Amino acid sequence: MPKDRSEKVRVTIDGRSIDAEKGKSILEVARECGIEIPSLCYHPGLESFGACRLCVVEITKPGWEGWKKLVTSCLYPVEEELIIDTRSEEVRENRSVVLDLLLARVPESDVIRQLAAEYGIHDTSYTKREDADTCIMCTICVRVCDAIGANAIATLSRGPDKYVDVPDKDACIGCLACALSCPTNAIPFEEFVNGKRKIWGREFDLVYDEISHEPIGTPEQIDHFAEKSGLPKEYFLKSDKVRKKETAVTFARVQF
Amino acid sequence: MSKRLFVTPYRCTDCKNCEVACSFVHTRNPMKPALTRVRAYTLMGEIKSVVLCLQCEDAACQTVCPTGALTRNPDTGAIDRTDACILCKACTMACPFGNIHFDPAYEEIVKCDVCGGDPACAKYCPTRALVWAEEPSPDLDPEEEIEVMPLPWAMTMPAK
Ligand code: FES
Numbered sequence: 020m021p022k023d024r025s026e027k028v029r030v031t032i033d034g035r036s037i038d039a040e041k042g043k044s045i046l047e048v049a050r051e052c053g054i055e056i057p058s059l060c061y062h063p064g065l066e067s068f069g070a071c072r073l074c075v076v077e078i079t080k081p082g083w084e085g086w087k088k089l090v091t092s093c094l095y096p097v098e099e100e101l102i103i104d105t106r107s108e109e110v111r112e113n114r115s116v117v118l119d120l121l122l123a124r125v126p127e128s129d130v131i132r133q134l135a136a137e138y139g140i141h142d143t144s145y146t147k148r149e150d151a152d153t154c155i156m157c158t159i160c161v162r163v164c165d166a167i168g169a170n171a172i173a174t175l176s177r178g179p180d181k182y183v184d185v186p187d188k189d190a191c192i193g194c195l196a197c198a199l200s201c202p203t204n205a206i207p208f209e210e211f212v213n214g215k216r217k218i219w220g221r222e223f224d225l226v227y228d229e230i231s232h233e234p235i236g237t238p239e240q241i242d243h244f245a246e247k248s249g250l251p252k253e254y255f256l257k258s259d260k261v262r263k264k265e266t267a268v269t270f271a272r273v274q275f
Numbered sequence: 276m277s278k279r280l281f282v283t284p285y286r287c288t289d290c291k292n293c294e295v296a297c298s299f300v301h302t303r304n305p306m307k308p309a310l311t312r313v314r315a316y317t318l319m320g321e322i323k324s325v326v327l328c329l330q331c332e333d334a335a336c337q338t339v340c341p342t343g344a345l346t347r348n349p350d351t352g353a354i355d356r357t358d359a360c361i362l363c364k365a366c367t368m369a370c371p372f373g374n375i376h377f378d379p380a381y382e383e384i385v386k387c388d389v390c391g392g393d394p395a396c397a398k399y400c401p402t403r404a405l406v407w408a409e410e411p412s413p414d415l416d417p418e419e420e421i422e423v424m425p426l427p428w429a430m431t432m433p434a435k
Pocket of ligand 1 (some may be wrong): 058070092
């Protein structure tokens with residue numbers, strides 16, 4: 020752990036005085052103290068990107084003579100003497116605009132509709148996107164894929180036409196982590212169709228456990244994880260249930 | 276010295292109290308024994324044992340995790356799955372002992388967290404095949420009275 024991480028700074032969030040770890044973002048510190056800030060593109064396992072702007076909060080400092088500003092809390096690091104308001108009128112208004120715009124982008128998304136309803140928005144005041152999927156361009160899938168090391172997903176095009184896709188289909192290992200981590204379930208996939216898995220327009224074989232015939236994963240996924248971790252590939256070729264039984268036998272044998 | 280879970284297979288009767296207790300503590304309503312983190316087995320007709328996460332020192336699950344989502348809890352000694360998990364399931368494939376799973380219903384990775392330092396499975400094990408202690412317990416005197424919570428108590432435990 021880098022040294023500056025354990026250094027503390029004193030901040031005030033919604034009137035509560037908090038000793039926060041230096042280097043952490045406002046969002047992280049708030050959540051640790053049970054103060055909920057809504058977010059869509061933030062993921063604790065990934066680097067923050069600040070794409071959705073839903074996590075805005077208002078900050079000020081004693082020396083600012085009453086000046087305040089709105090910042091994205093998932094990116095903004097805590098500082099000494101920072102006074103943070105997560106629920107001010109401005110904050111709510113700003114989040115409402117964000118959600119209104121998101122609703123125009125993904126009118127069919129249940130997740131966004133529910134969030135918007137919490138802010139009193141039941142229909143968007145902007146023009147709805149036609150033939151809209153439920154992607155909000157949070158780029159969690161891109162970052163998930165990078166973290167895994169497959170680097171298969173990219174954002175393509177610019178501005179309002181921007182979208183995510185897998186430009187090189189061979190780079191995808193078919194692990195489904197992107198689809199499972201997507202906050203708005205925008206990445207469709209199919210499991211066990213004729214013993215195969217489908218995602219990003221590609222069909223993957225599945226490796227099955229020899230004894231129990233349970234699916235383990237795609238061959239690409241197994242190779243990738245084995246290679247990246249440096250662990251023996253045999254580790255990856257049995258289902259967890261079969262292994263567990265083997266462990267039971269080993270336990271019992273060791274005893275007698 | 277800190278406590279850990281000790282397994283003594285020859286005391287295990289495969290009664291499955293541990294599985295029930297674990298499900299009560301860890302699975303949300305409705306209780307799902309299929310997703311218990313501890314399993315009791317009778318194999319090949321005679322071998323009985325309980326199996327659960329060994330909280331390995333040099334753990335394969337931790338090695339393979341791309342986001343460092345599996346972290347050692349300094350208070351309990353257990354490896355905890357944190358929110359940094361991105362659901363790649365590499366850990367479930369890599370664990371040589373089959374002790375970390377994917378729960379498809381709630382879309383999350385589940386593993387033994389020793390109930391935060393007070394494991395329910397050991398509390399409800401009637402034969403002390405599973406004990407939460409600093410050292411493995413010496414052989415049991417069959418006459419010795421064992422103080423274990425009766426299972427009906429488990430039935431009234433609040434489900435999370
Ligand atoms: S969560 Fe901070 S910008 Fe999306």
